[in-house]
Amino acid sequence: xxxxxxxxxxxxxxxxxxxxxxxxxxxxxxxxxxxxxxxxxxxxxxxxxxxxxxxxxxxxxxxxxxxxxxxxxxxxxxxxxxxxxxxxxxxxxxxxxxxxxxxxxxxxxxxxxxxxxxxxxxxxxxxxxxxxxxxxxxxxxxxxxxxxxxxxxxxxxxxxxxxxxxxxxxxxxxxxxxxxxxxxxxxxxxxxxxxxxxxxxxxxxxxxxxxxxxxxxxxxxxxxxxxxxxxxxxxxxxxxxxxxxxxxxxxxxxxxxxxxxxxxxxxxxxxxxxxxxxxxxxxxxxxxxxxxxxxxxxxxxxxxxxxxxxxxxxxxxxxxxxxxx
Amino acid sequence: xxxxxxxxxxxxxxxxxxxxxxxxxxxxxxxxxxxxxxxxxxxxxxxxxxxxxxxxxxxxxxxxxxxxxxxxxxxxxxxxxxxxxxxxxxxxxxxxxxxxxxxxxxxxxxxxxxxxxxxxxxxxxxxxxxxxxxxxxxxxxxxxxxxxxxxxxxxxxxxxxxxxxxxxxxxxxxxxxxxxxxxxxxxxxxxxxxxxxxxxxxxxxxxxxxxxxxxxxxxxxxxxxxxxxxxxxxxxxxxxxxxxxxxxxxxxxxxxxxxxxxxxxxxxxxxxxxxxxxxxxxxxxxxxxxxxxxxxxxxxxxxxxxxxxxxxxxxxxxxxxxxxxxxxxxxxxxxxxxxxxxxxxxxxxxxxxxxxxxxxxxxxxxxxxxxxxxxxxxxxxxxxxxxxxxxxxxxxxxxxxxxxxxxxxxxxxxxxxxxxxxxxxxxxxxxxxxxxxxxxxxxxxxxxxxxxxxxxxxxxxxxxxxxxxxxxxxxxxxxxxxxxxxxxxxxxxxxxxxxxxxxxxxxxxxxxxxxxxxxxxxxxxxxxxxxxxxxxxxxxxxxxxxxxxxxx
Numbered sequence: 001x002x003x004x005x006x007x008x009x010x011x012x013x014x015x016x017x018x019x020x021x022x023x024x025x026x027x028x029x030x031x032x033x034x035x036x037x038x039x040x041x042x043x044x045x046x047x048x049x050x051x052x053x054x055x056x057x058x059x060x061x062x063x064x065x066x067x068x069x070x071x072x073x074x075x076x077x078x079x080x081x082x083x084x085x086x087x088x089x090x091x092x093x094x095x096x097x098x099x100x101x102x103x104x105x106x107x108x109x110x111x112x113x114x115x116x117x118x119x120x121x122x123x124x125x126x127x128x129x130x131x132x133x134x135x136x137x138x139x140x141x142x143x144x145x146x147x148x149x150x151x152x153x154x155x156x157x158x159x160x161x162x163x164x165x166x167x168x169x170x171x172x173x174x175x176x177x178x179x180x181x182x183x184x185x186x187x188x189x190x191x192x193x194x195x196x197x198x199x200x201x202x203x204x205x206x207x208x209x210x211x212x213x214x215x216x217x218x219x220x221x222x223x224x225x226x227x228x229x230x231x232x233x234x235x236x237x238x239x240x241x242x243x244x245x246x247x248x249x250x251x252x253x254x255x256x257x258x259x260x261x262x263x264x265x266x267x268x269x270x271x272x273x274x275x276x277x278x279x280x281x282x283x284x285x286x287x288x289x290x291x292x293x294x295x296x297x298x299x300x301x302x303x304x305x306x307x308x309x310x311x312x313x314x315x316x317x318x319x320x321x322x323x324x325x
Numbered sequence: 326x327x328x329x330x331x332x333x334x335x336x337x338x339x340x341x342x343x344x345x346x347x348x349x350x351x352x353x354x355x356x357x358x359x360x361x362x363x364x365x366x367x368x369x370x371x372x373x374x375x376x377x378x379x380x381x382x383x384x385x386x387x388x389x390x391x392x393x394x395x396x397x398x399x400x401x402x403x404x405x406x407x408x409x410x411x412x413x414x415x416x417x418x419x420x421x422x423x424x425x426x427x428x429x430x431x432x433x434x435x436x437x438x439x440x441x442x443x444x445x446x447x448x449x450x451x452x453x454x455x456x457x458x459x460x461x462x463x464x465x466x467x468x469x470x471x472x473x474x475x476x477x478x479x480x481x482x483x484x485x486x487x488x489x490x491x492x493x494x495x496x497x498x499x500x501x502x503x504x505x506x507x508x509x510x511x512x513x514x515x516x517x518x519x520x521x522x523x524x525x526x527x528x529x530x531x532x533x534x535x536x537x538x539x540x541x542x543x544x545x546x547x548x549x550x551x552x553x554x555x556x557x558x559x560x561x562x563x564x565x566x567x568x569x570x571x572x573x574x575x576x577x578x579x580x581x582x583x584x585x586x587x588x589x590x591x592x593x594x595x596x597x598x599x600x601x602x603x604x605x606x607x608x609x610x611x612x613x614x615x616x617x618x619x620x621x622x623x624x625x626x627x628x629x630x631x632x633x634x635x636x637x638x639x640x641x642x643x644x645x646x647x648x649x650x651x652x653x654x655x656x657x658x659x660x661x662x663x664x665x666x667x668x669x670x671x672x673x674x675x676x677x678x679x680x681x682x683x684x685x686x687x688x689x690x691x692x693x694x695x696x697x698x699x700x701x702x703x704x705x706x707x708x709x710x711x712x713x714x715x716x717x718x719x720x721x722x723x724x725x726x727x728x729x730x731x732x733x734x735x736x737x738x739x740x741x742x743x744x745x746x747x748x749x750x751x752x753x754x755x756x757x758x759x760x761x762x763x764x765x766x767x768x769x770x771x772x773x774x775x776x777x778x779x780x781x782x783x784x785x786x787x788x789x790x791x792x793x794x795x796x797x798x799x800x801x802x803x804x805x806x807x808x809x810x811x812x813x814x815x816x817x818x819x820x821x822x823x824x825x826x827x828x829x830x831x832x833x834x835x836x837x838x839x840x841x842x843x844x845x846x847x848x849x850x851x852x853x854x855x856x857x858x859x860x861x862x863x864x865x866x867x868x869x870x871x872x873x874x875x876x877x
Contacts (some may be wrong), residue, residue, distance in 0.1 A: 052726045055873045075729045082726035088638060088719040091531075093623075100623035103631060107728035125426075127620040129529075141723075 002030045003066040005152050013046055013207075020046040022207035023060070028200075029150075032042035033178050034070055035194030035286065036187040037204050038204035044187040047204070051185075058091025064152065081145035085156035087188075089129035089135040092250060096141045102144040110147065117143040119170050122230050135161035146173050153177060153184045170172060171197050192285050195222070208266050224266065224283045227258045232276035253279050255288060277316035335730045350466035354474035354825030358448055359481070366482050369436075370489065373433065380429050381497045382420045383598050385825070394419040396708055401427060402558075404663055408551040410819060412560040412570070415579035415689060421577025421753075422499050426507055433511040434569045435547065437486065442481045442539035448475035449523065451532035453609065462609065469601065470524060476597075479519045481511035499578065506586075507577035513589040514572035518543050518598035527603035530612040541648045546570075548652045553658050562605030568592060574672020630729055630737035640747040649700045650756040651750060656693055684843060688759070690769060691777065691840030695817050697753030698781035698835065702813060704749045705785050706806045708742035709792035713800055716875050725874060735869050737794055739862075746785050754778030756841060776841045781800040781855035784834035788813075797868035800876055811835075 006028035013021040016068045021043045038044050040092040048061050049055040052127040054075030062069040064076045096118075103109045120123055121139045129137065130263035138161045145153055154172075159167045173198045176186055188194050190257040194201055195215060211218060223244070228234075242265025248257045254277070261269050265282075273281070359366070367805040384414045387393035393707050398419035400406050407413065411431055415423030449472050452458035458471055494504035522539035528533050546567040553564030564570035572587040607613050712735060715721045725734060758774040769777075788809075795803050809832075816825065816833040830836045835855075837850045 049722070052722075054722055054875075056726060056871070071727075074728050077726060077728040080726075082723070084719060084723055084726075086719060088723070090633070090720060092637065093642075094619035094621070096621040097619065097623035097627060102723070102727060103450050104623075104628040105724075105729060125621045128617075128619055 004028060004063075005032070006034075006185060007061070007063045007066075008047065009061045011047070011050060011056045013043075013050060013055060014058055014271075014284070021050070021057075021060075024204065025209050025212070026202050028152075028183050030183055031178065031181050032200060033184040033186065033198045035198035035201040036204065037189065037191065037194050037201055038187075041191075042204045043207040044155055044189075044204060045074075046207075048082070048154055048185075048187065049054060051154065052077070065068060066243055068243045073135040078141055079150055079185060080152040081106065081148045081150045081155060082154045082157045083138070083141040083145050085132075085160070088183040089132070089140060090135055091128065093129055094126055095123060095129060095132060096137070096239070098129060098140055099125065099144045099147065103147050106148045106150060108149075110149065114143065114147045117173075120173075121166060121304070132162070135163065135166070138162060140156055142170065142173075151182055153182060155184065157187055159190075160186070162238060166237055167193070195285075217226055222263050222285065223260045224263060225258070225260055226269065226281070226283045227256065227272055228281045229254050230273065230276035231255075231257050231278040231279070234276060236276070237269065237272055239273055241265055243269060244258070244307050280298065283296055327874055335653075338432065347467040347469045348473055349470060350464065351474045351477070352468045352840070354466065355477050355481075357477045362444070362478070370481065370486055372491060373486050373876070374489050375596075376432070376436070377429070377493045379823075381421075381493065382427065384424050385497070387424070388421050394421070394424065397424065402686060404555045404659075405692050406687070407555050408689075408692075411573045412554045412564060413558055414573075414576045414625040417732045420578065421497075422503060425494065425499070426503075426523040426575075426579065429548075430507065430511055430573050431550070431569060431665075433490075434514045434572050435698070436510060437483060437515030437542070438518035438543050439540075440482065441515045441544065442513055442522040442536055444479045444482070444524040445475050445519045446536045446539065448478070448533050449454060449525035450529070453532070454532050459609070461580070472526075472600065472604065475486045475533050475686055476519065476523065483515055487512040503577040503581050506583065507582055510575045510577070510586050510589070512588055513593070514568040515591055517568040517592045518546075520593045520600065523600040523604065524596055527600055527607060528613050533641075537644065541644075544648065544652055548655055550648070552655060553783065555659055556662070567595075588760065613729045615728060628722065630734045631740060633724070634711075634738045634741040638711065638741050638745055642704075642709070645700070645745075646749050649697070649707055649852070650752050653693070653697060653756035654760040656712065656759040657762075657766075660686070660757075660761040662763035665864055687842040689839065690761075692818075693757055693776040694754055694774075694781070694840065694842075695835065697778060698750055698785065698838070699758065699814060699817070700753050701746050701750030701781065701785050702788055702810055702835070705742065705746040705789045708745055708794055708811055709739065710795070710796065711742065711798050712738045712802055713803055714793060716800070719875070721874055729868055731874070731877045732866055733795070735797075735866065739789070740791050743789055746789060747782060748786060750781055751775070751778045778836050779790045780841045780846060781835065783851055783858065784838050786858040787834040787854050787861065790858045790865065794861045794865040794868065797865040797872065 006026060008024055008026040008166075011024040011026075012019075024043065024047060026036070026047065028032075036044055036047070046055065050057050051064060051069050053070045053076070056070055057227055064289050065079060067076050069076065089095070093101070099114065100109065103114070104171065109295075120301050121143055123136060123139045123143060129140070132140065135229050138158065142158060147157070159170055160168060169194075174184055174186065178197075180275075184197075186198060187193065198215065200212065203210050228249050231254040234246075234248055234255055237243060237257060237259065242262035244260045244262075246259040248255050250256070330725070377757055384394075386398055387435040399551035401419075405517060409431070411427040415427065449458075452461070452471065453701060460569050461471065462468075462753050478567070487505070489556055491501075491505040491508040494508065494868070495501045518539060519801040521542045522535060523877065525535040525538035525542075526532075529538065549563045550560075550570045551575070553561040553570065556563065560570060560574065565574070566674060568589060568590065571585045571588045576583075577583055627636060635828050712721070715724075715738070721734070725731060754774045754777055758771050761774075788806075791809075792806050815823070816830045820830045820833075834854065837854055838844060839850075
């Protein structure tokens with residue numbers, strides 16, 4: 001088997017008394033698109049900076065392509081491209097100049113690819129960087145990253161400033177990168193974004209990985225919120241497998257029922273609802289915050305202690321912690 | 326809380342057409358700025374007050390010596406001292422008061438002007454550039470409120486300083502009216518520069534550019550006044566073009582007149598009107614000149630940190646060299662008048678006993694060389710600290726994520742800053758020579774001018790290396806470098822007068838540099854400076870290699 005593109009073992013990093021990373025594990029295999037999911041402040045950016053050799057880990061190992069991220073930083077950087085979470089650019093350079101500078105540092109530039117990316121991302125390269133919005137600065141870094149011929153892309157919340165249209169363009173290019181055999185580490189706090197493109201997901205909380213695996217393995221994490229207005233008696237829904245937290249209330253033309261359902265049981269719910277005379281129906285994926293609340297029963301904490309990773313049964317945590325909201 | 330806010334905001338809402346509408350919230354901003362700057366401003370006030378107190382102590386010592394003030398007056402007639410003091414009122418019967426007014430006003434105005442320029446830019450253009458004032462302006466705050474509030478805080482600071490230092494002078498037994506006229510005049514002259522900085526803030530988009538323009542105006546005022554006063558005792562027309570001159574022309578403690586201060590008031594009002602006029606003609610966040618479009622792709626050479634650093638620093642280098650160069654050119658052009666002045670002084674018997682037989686023209690040019698080196702020193706500190714700004718803004722992180730080693734990145738910025746420092750220093754002495762040669766001065770020669778500037782390069786390397794070493798190990802401590810710069814200035818110009826011990830003067834790298842026009846170069850000193858610089862550079866690179874980027 002090939003050497004992993006990224007291999008992090010038991011990584012610790014503190015800033016003064018603040019523990020940013022507390023025993024993090026993370027593996028990205030070659031050609032894999034890995035999601036790196038966690039709430040703000042969980043340590044995602046710190047991990048990326050350690051991987052880039054910008055921060056020195058207190059203990060544990062961080063390796064890229066088998067090489068030490070700190071000691072062999074320069075050589076490793078030839079093989080990767082990075083998009084920072086908060087892109088700042090040199091104020092007196094234009095976007096085009098910044099792209100050229102960054103890509104040239106990594107090696108020869110494919111002009112046609114650059115032009116195509118500029119067009120796809122609808123970026124005007126002649127504007128001075130200081131006049132760019134956050135989204136446009138992000139596009140500059142994305143174009144510079146996708147235009148480089150590298151084996152690994154490190155993307156720190158790359159879609160935070162992009163509109164949905166550009167997000168689709170971005171997703172497209174991540175798929176291209178995967179097709180070209182590149183590895184991608186995509187940090188995000190939006191579950192649906194990770195679901196769209198990633199093969200594997202690592203969830204990080206308070207500096208420690210709490211779940212990791214393929215999307216299928218993590219399927220139990222993904223549940224949809226359903227809201228429907230029906231004419232019949234919705235109590236039959238409550239007894240179906242995989243349905244949680246049913247709430248009913250009278251509504252115009254029938255009864256409003258809201259509940260969560262495990263994605264693997266959506267089919268059963270749909271056929272049950274079908275018999276009740278549906279007036280309206282919405283289903284939405286859960287936010288990461290809800291997921292954390294449900295699984296780890298925490299209030300998006302600052303505490304250093306991470307919960308156990310063995311995963312308490314979902315329903316238990318749900319009934320126990322929901323009352324607080 | 327919200328009830329209070331509503332109550333104070335209500336009146337402004339009920340008079341939408343009043344003049345006050347563009348000034349709504351001014352007082353609240355003033356309080357906020359004073360809160361932000363409470364430490365900063367306190368330090369400034371204390372430093373200026375201490376400056377007065379220490380100078381008064383010195384004059385008291387002079388006054389005890391029967392010949393003290395008379396010989397001092399003689400010294401004050403030499404061009405070198407005129408350039409560093411005033412127009413020379415009351416030199417015929419020099420008193421403590423006359424000495425304070427003649428010698429101190431220049432430095433007080435310079436200090437207060439720097440304070441005023443920095444404060445105005447800090448609270449207007451810098452806030453706009455960072456985007457913070459977008460938050461403030463989105464509140465119930467008028468368009469001109471931040472600018473007016475900034476000016477009010479500067480005015481308050483100057484009033485407090487004028488009152489305190491005036492009291493210091495009175496407590497030393499000087500006449501009250503003249504004392505407060507002098508301190509108030511110094512404050513007013515400084516405010517002219519604050520107002521000029523506000524105009525600069527409307528013109529440029531960048532805080533750095535705005536304070537640069539402000540300092541350029543201050544530099545021009547400094548040079549005009551010096552040249553004017555050297556040309557003619559009590560000042561020529563040129564002196565009257567400088568706000569510093571206006572403060573000095575009040576003739577405090579000699580024959581007080583108030584009307585020159587009216588020039589300050591008129592200048593302030595005109596500058597404020599100009600600033601308001603420009604401000605209402607530009608968009609928030611932009612300068613008067615719209616940002617032009619640039620290249621769609623980078624020039625072929627922009628492929629590494631050195632080229633990048635050069636791209637970022639070249640305009641600063643151009644404008645600094647040009648601005649200082651014009652100053653030195655003008656200064657050089659008065660050198661031809663020096664020998665005649667010296668001759669008239671030489672006839673005086675006390676003169677030779679005080680100053681010896683040394684070549685005063687060469688001594689004077691040596692001091693001009695020191696000034697030119699200070700231009701280089703300021704540039705060295707400002708530019709070597711650019712790496713810190715790069716790191717704080719996240720740009721260092723972005724670049725170091727590419728195959729660029731830390732040593733190469735730091736080395737590139739350092740090299741560009743170092744080359745720039747040498748260019749600023751050497752172009753200064755060359756401009757001095759061009760001005761002098763144009764006016765017919767043949768001695769000292771071009772080579773001697775170049776040697777005068779070159780002698781400072783090792784000391785400038787020490788300063789640069791210290792800046793980078795601090796940045797690498799203790800980035801938060803880098804403001805200390807500006808304190809060192811100020812200290813070097815004090816040692817360079819007043820070290821002798823203040824009677825500082827050698828070890829204290831030796832802290833200044835410039836103390837180890839001779840005036841090559843009258844002294845020999847000590848090889849040991851040059852080697853020592855170079856060795857210190859090399860060690861500090863090594864320490865800097867070793868430290869930067871091992872620390873976190875960014876350091877949070």
